[in-house]
Amino acid sequence: MTPSAIPGPIDPPARLLMGPGPISAYPSVLRAMSAPLVGQYDPYMTQLMGETQELYRGVWATSNDATLLVDGTSRAGIEAAIVSLVRPGDRVLVPVFGRFGHLLAEIAERAMAEVHTIETAWGQVFAPSAIEEAIVRVKPTLLALVQGDTSTTMNQPLDEIGAICERHGVLFYSDATASLGGNDFEADAWGLDAATAGLQKCLGGPSGSSPITLSERAVEVIRSRGRIEAGIREDGDASAADFVRSNYFDLGMILDYWGPRRLNHHTEATSMLYAARECARVLLLEGRDAVIERHRVSGAAMLAGVEGLGLTVFGDVAHKMNNVVAVEIPAGVPGDAARAALLEDFGIEIGTSFGPLHGRVWRIGTMGYNAREDAVLTTLAALEQVLRRFGASVPAGGGVDAAADVYRGAA
Amino acid sequence: MTPSAIPGPIDPPARLLMGPGPISAYPSVLRAMSAPLVGQYDPYMTQLMGETQELYRGVWATSNDATLLVDGTSRAGIEAAIVSLVRPGDRVLVPVFGRFGHLLAEIAERAMAEVHTIETAWGQVFAPSAIEEAIVRVKPTLLALVQGDTSTTMNQPLDEIGAICERHGVLFYSDATASLGGNDFEADAWGLDAATAGLQKCLGGPSGSSPITLSERAVEVIRSRGRIEAGIREDGDASAADFVRSNYFDLGMILDYWGPRRLNHHTEATSMLYAARECARVLLLEGRDAVIERHRVSGAAMLAGVEGLGLTVFGDVAHKMNNVVAVEIPAGVPGDAARAALLEDFGIEIGTSFGPLHGRVWRIGTMGYNAREDAVLTTLAALEQVLRRFGASVPAGGGVDAAADVYRGAA
Incomplete structure (x- = not known):
């Protein structure tokens, strides 16, 4: 490798990692x-x-x-x-x-x-x-x-x-x-x-x-x-x-x-x-029960948020983990292109899926450091924009409002 | 674990790692x-x-x-x-x-x-x-x-x-x-x-x-x-x-x-x-050959230095790696106590050994970031003090001078 071909130091782009993991570290x-x-x-x-x-x-x-x-x-x-x-x-x-x-x-x-x-x-x-x-x-x-x-x-x-x-x-x-x-x-x-x-x-x-x-x-x-x-x-x-x-x-x-x-x-x-x-x-330091409760509340807020955007949640919600939700990709929306837009334009990552769900659902995480209100609301605000851009009919503010209500109820 | 029992953040003591690895990272x-x-x-x-x-x-x-x-x-x-x-x-x-x-x-x-x-x-x-x-x-x-x-x-x-x-x-x-x-x-x-x-x-x-x-x-x-x-x-x-x-x-x-x-x-x-x-x-960036040469020179300097302190080197020196030398622990010097003194008083780590060499030799490394003149000379200066404290007869400055000569010759 010639000296001029040696790449520069590690300098990652800003990312809010809201997929199924890895997520942004504390x-x-x-x-x-x-x-x-x-x-x-x-x-x-x-x-x-x-x-x-x-x-x-x-x-x-x-x-x-x-x-x-x-x-x-x-x-x-x-x-x-x-x-x-x-x-x-x-x-x-x-x-x-x-x-x-x-x-x-x-x-x-x-x-x-x-x-x-x-x-x-x-x-x-x-x-x-x-x-x-x-x-x-x-x-x-x-x-x-x-x-x-x-x-x-x-x-x-x-x-x-x-x-x-x-x-x-x-x-x-x-x-x-x-x-x-x-x-x-x-x-x-x-x-x-x-x-x-x-x-x-x-x-x-x-x-x-x-x-x-x-x-x-x-x-x-x-x-x-x-x-x-x-x-x-x-x-x-x-x-x-x-x-x-x-x-x-x-x-x-x-x-x-x-x-x-x-x-x-x-x-x-x-x-x-x-x-x-x-x-x-x-x-x-935060407390084990408090951290689990923060995940529970943030997971409930994200769930309410995606439903507030009119999206259909996959699976038996009563047995869902606190920290991730799977939503069906709306008909007509290209799943990978929408995820790419979220990443490129907003710096937010959500997940694709494996096996029988591949191409059918996105997976959105709320975990660790990112089980936070600002992370949840920002993700929902950006997702609303991207869904609308790809032709989905979404209620303006429907996701953010529903999620914020969950946080207010929990406060 | 009660909140007061939770330990503080990572805060390692200052260490110059001159053993057989791991060594101080760049x-x-x-x-x-x-x-x-x-x-x-x-x-x-x-x-x-x-x-x-x-x-x-x-x-x-x-x-x-x-x-x-x-x-x-x-x-x-x-x-x-x-x-x-x-x-x-x-x-x-x-x-x-x-x-x-x-x-x-x-x-x-x-x-x-x-x-x-x-x-x-x-x-x-x-x-x-x-x-x-x-x-x-x-x-x-x-x-x-x-x-x-x-x-x-x-x-x-x-x-x-x-x-x-x-x-x-x-x-x-x-x-x-x-x-x-x-x-x-x-x-x-x-x-x-x-x-x-x-x-x-x-x-x-x-x-x-x-x-x-x-x-x-x-x-x-x-x-x-x-x-x-x-x-x-x-x-x-x-x-x-x-x-x-x-x-x-x-x-x-x-x-x-x-x-x-x-x-x-x-x-x-x-x-x-x-x-x-x-x-x-x-x-x-430094250049592969230049890095190997730096290891060669630092290894030669450490070898000359330990010999300058009157220590006997173990093994076939013609086939020694550049980055580590084994020296026999002088008769009468307690090997582990001397290593502990080097660590506690000078913050410098050198290595013990395994198997048939256990208790017989120390291993001193000069590798990666620590294949440097200041690291080599500091280690030799401290080792001289510790050897003398434990009763070994060592020539004053003998290690540092011999090592410095190698660096001057290589310059």
């Missing part, structure tokens, strides 16, 4: 990432790791000692949970209500599990009884269940599932990537054995770090498959024949790195640790 | 990470991804189209390369000359490969003929060879290995985590099929993103194992029975995400992408 999270690095065994680093674990116990509502981060995006956390908990040949049950259920099944298949799925229509969730029936039939080792699936906006109720799993001796894992921090989640009270997330949704950070929490029962399974890598193994360290088929995602080794032995595994991604810690810190 | 890399986020299919984002690929072609000295990032730490890149190139049962040859050779073997074992190792003493490298003999004997699918192993400081010559692999029909992978950017590396000229790195060594960034480059031959192997995940699969997308046993590390899917199809896989870790791009940008 300013303090961005600032945290520009802090200088420290060594991986610096007392400050190990202190931060411990603080981060404790902060995430607050976020997950758990007392699990095994509460930590996986260094990768949210699907890194998913894969770490599944490959560490599931042996080749084990049965895994995945209730699928959107794209991310397919992803859990896919990851379990790659881990050589015997995967069984049940499906419901996109836009619906499962009754606990349907999940219990499948558990009785399949007798899985692990139930892998998405909480919030952005592909459909649905929020699967989890509060009765832990007791069902307990009754049948099944490990209960949930992917809370899209939901954690913006919707109720009670790891201990709901009987979760494992749960994973990402920063780039309601936690208001960048993608690249995956918070995870593991029950004692899950840790026992992982420990039974323990293997310490050659090169740092010491006399007396036994290795199970039944080892995890990944080094990077072997939660036993990751636990040893985060735990008192501090056995070297990866080199912790320091700047992402800074970000993850700050995401949890701002959440707990 | 200030502009830290600044890049505080830039606001954009959406994952924002035109600015896809432009940045393309620029980052082109920048890393310059860093790797390759024209490989398949030059990209894996979202995780350097060992995520290693695992992605190995699990994507190696089928269960394939033979893999790993010449081991330090801890990270053991790691490559470990990762290949977890991928269910039939792993064969050859070993040499820590502090030595392999003659190309020894590697060729083992290839002839083992007939591996893949040769996995560390370039620079920080555990021993050795830099394995790679320039003749590609031709050997070509002759015997073996794929050639190298882990250049510790060496890339501070030592010669010629992906195309040396015949590499795959190479991976991390940001936290000579590239001067934080851990958490792994640059990777793949030859056309490597891409063919990966494509022959292609599988597109359910949920985004379309009619006509075939899936190989022989799929990669990981979703997150399936380079075929990661290539489809970085390539023109932009098929959703993970959500790219935006802030780490910003960091990775800036690491390559500062390297190419």
